[in-house]
Amino acid sequence: MKEIRRKITTYLFHSNTIFVQLVLFTLIVSIVPIGIIGSLLFSHLSSSVEETLNESYSQIAKQYVANMNESLLRYQYRLHQIADNTIIIDELLNRGQDTNPYVKGKKVTVEVRKCLGVEDYNKFRNCMVYSNIKDAKIYGDKVSMIEEARKESWYSEDRILSEGIFTYLSVDRQENILSLIEPIYYIDTESLKKDYLGFVKLDIDTTKLFEPPKDKKELTSPYDIIVLDEEESIVYTSNIYSTSVLEGLAFDQLSSHKMIFKDNKMIYGDRLNLYKLKVLFIFENDFFDRKQETLQNSILWILFLLISLIAITTYLFTRSFSRRVGCLIQKIRLAEEGNFTVTEEIAGNDEITILDRHFNIMLKRLDELIQKNYIQQLEKKEAQLKSLQLQINPHFLYNTLETISSLAAVKHAFDICDLCEKLGDIFRYSLGKNYGEYVPLEQEIRHIQNYIFIQKARFGNKFDVVYNLEQDLLKNQVLRFILQPIVENALSHGLNMKQTKGILTISIKKDEGCICIEVEDNGVGMELNQLIALKEYIQANEVSKEDKKKGIGIRNVNQRIKLACGNQYGITIRSKPNEGTCFTIKLPFIQ
Known part of the structure; x- marks a missing residue:
């Protein structure tokens, strides 16, 4: 393993030019950290996007549930108004001025419509008051006898008196109807006896009641809604095909305010506490995938641009650096060939410039030494030639001076004798071998x-x-x-x-x-x-x-x-x- 690593290192960094080495080193040193940072950044941003989407989905669900609870509470209040309406109670007890069942029914209809109001009227499929008083018949658009209710499939006296809410499938319209039930009682103020007079049933179109707001839905990721009753029967669904995700789910987890992932979908559960309804929000996970893909592409583009910038900058820098090194190498090669002519200096203030400057100085000094040595050799040869030309036997000079001195003494020219003596001493000092340096x-x-x-x-x-x-x-x-x-x-x-x-x-x-x-x-x-x-x-x-x-x-x-x-x-x-x-x-x- 060490041998393989050594060979790779040698091939990458020792067998190539300094230009290639610098490019490889810079790219390796920069790409690896950038890749790690990019991966960590993507992971962090992806988690952040996921948390943001989950929070957004949670807010959508909570807002929807809050709106539904508010609507159901408002409808329940309207039922209370109808059940506690004294005019309706008087007509049911036959204590009005007119005993005609249809006239009484018309009065009850007017009161029911007043209590329902106009704000949510388009969401109501029907509202009926059913009388349990057999001796006081009453009929109208919004009122009838309880015997008529008993003929319907949905009727169950135990459910009416206990639950107060149930759903059923309308046979004629093939649509789900959510019915809210409120019993009507009369309490005698003297005896405090509580008499069951009947009940009021408000039928609500689940399609209009549970339909998500269109403007809000368009601003977020697409999602579907499924409403279940306490028996886990479907009360409403915004998309019939979305119900397939319910297969195999543990329903006790659907209302735990947590995200459940299944079939590339994100499921969030909550409850309508007033009537024990479960609401499931099914978000398409491909919205998160698209967000993640967009984020990934953005990070990849940023990393690509960053690496490209580093590569271009590295190329330009190393190219300039290698050219300057190449110029210095060229000077060295010329010096090897004997060309000591100093060319133009390499510009800059870095180590290469210092090396070039000192190399130029060295070339100049080397050239000067060569020239000096050449001149010294010429001078040496010239001196040797002169030495050969002037090489005279010292004894011949001394003998000549002795002869001149003797002739001067004969002529009584003693000053010439002294000059010859001094000149002889000078020759001995200059030419004598007995003196060192x-x-x-x-x-x-x-x-x-x-x-x-x-x-x-x-x-x-x-x-x-x-x-x-x-x-x-x-x-x-x-x-x-x-x-x-x-x-x-x-x-x-x-x-x-x-x-x-x-x-x-x-x-x-x-x-x-x-x-x-x-x-x-x-x-x-x-x-x-x-x-x-x-x-x-x-x-x-x-x-x-x-x-x-x-x-x-x-x-x-x-x-x-x-x-x-x-x-x-x-x-x-x-x-x-x-x-x-x-x-x-x-x-x-x-x-």
């Missing part, structure tokens, strides 16, 4: 004294030399040939152009653990721009080929000291016009 400071001073002796012979009495030397520092080791270029510069550019006699001062002292050698003249000095140019020249890492041809000079001495001893050592210069120039050589203290 470092020499004691006193030998470097002796070499300068020989050099100045020859220069004084050249310039005559044009300058004097003053030595301020700390004797305990003369044993210190210093680089060879570091003073002659400085002294030569002071004589050639400082004192040679001075109209009066000059003074050259050479001082050696110890300062903060270092040795300071000062070569100071009181010559013509330098202007500020000349001084700045000279300082920049001796401190520069690279100079032109023409400057290098000048030979050993101040810059060479400064570079030798820094390379051998460190950047904290070297030459510093100060100068003022017409006052002179001072070169200070700072060296480490080496015993």
Whole structure:
């Protein structure tokens, strides 16, 4: 399993370009959380929609039941009005002015219609008062004798006196009729005897009574209504086909104010408490399915747009990123082929830009080192050629000087003898193999004294030399040939152009653990721009080929000291016009 996972990881992230890796990584990291969040969101919203629909269905059912209870209570009140009407009771007892049964029946009919009113009259199928007084016959549109009622199939004296409500199927009209019964009693105020005078029966068309409000039904999901009596017989149904869902249902659960799901339908049960009727509300579950499907499609579209946005953004970003990386790779490939030409820098401030910037710097330095090495090789070959051209046997030079000195002595030209002796010492110091790179400071001073002796012979009495030397520092080791270029510069550019006699001062002292050698003249000095140019020249890492041809000079001495001893050592210069120039050589203290 680990091997398979390793191979998949290698294939996806290690075998593809960084562009593909970034796209895959971003999509995986974004799609998985988005998918999980989308699923959780859909589940939550689906539950919320279901709860909202259940609450909506519950409110519809409760409102309907409340309206039905109110209507039945109103009808019962009208029955009470009829049963307690004194005019009707008097006519039934034959205590009116007229004993004609039809005249009495007409009066009762008028009173019944008054009590029924006009508000709900269209819902009433019929209303009849049945008299139980055999000696006082009465007949009319709304009144008859109880013998007529006994002929009907619905008549049951026990039910009339006990239940007060029953339903029956009208034979002639083939429709369900809900009948409300109210017994009529007369109570004698003197004897308090209660006499049964008959009953009033109000027939209500269940289709009009229980029909749901059309305007309300259109605003919600479609639903059907089934009304059951206490014996679980159907009193009313808004859709005859909806009764099939009743098969197999436990009727004790139908009025528990809970949703029951069956056959893709949601069934909600409630009761009409006044007459023990059960009301079932059957909602089509496809309405919830449509809501859920709409919600699912909306979430899927949102997720699709979000993932598309992430994919497009990732593509654009990674494309730009990979192009910049590709540009850097191209530079590396060109460098591998030997092309160190720095092209345009990669724009930006991120890590790629930093890598590109440092890579460009590295290419420039590498190119400079290659050029420098190439030039050094040429110079080395040139120096070797010059060395071969100038390679002369030192003994030949010494013998020649000895010959000149002997001839001068014969001629009593002792000053020439001295010059030859000093020049011989200079040749031995310069060409001798007994001297290494470092020499004691006193030998470097002796070499300068020989050099100045020859220069004084050249310039005559044009300058004097003053030595301020700390004797305990003369044993210190210093680089060879570091003073002659400085002294030569002071004589050639400082004192040679001075109209009066000059003074050259050479001082050696110890300062903060270092040795300071000062070569100071009181010559013509330098202007500020000349001084700045000279300082920049001796401190520069690279100079032109023409400057290098000048030979050993101040810059060479400064570079030798820094390379051998460190950047904290070297030459510093100060100068003022017409006052002179001072070169200070700072060296480490080496015993």
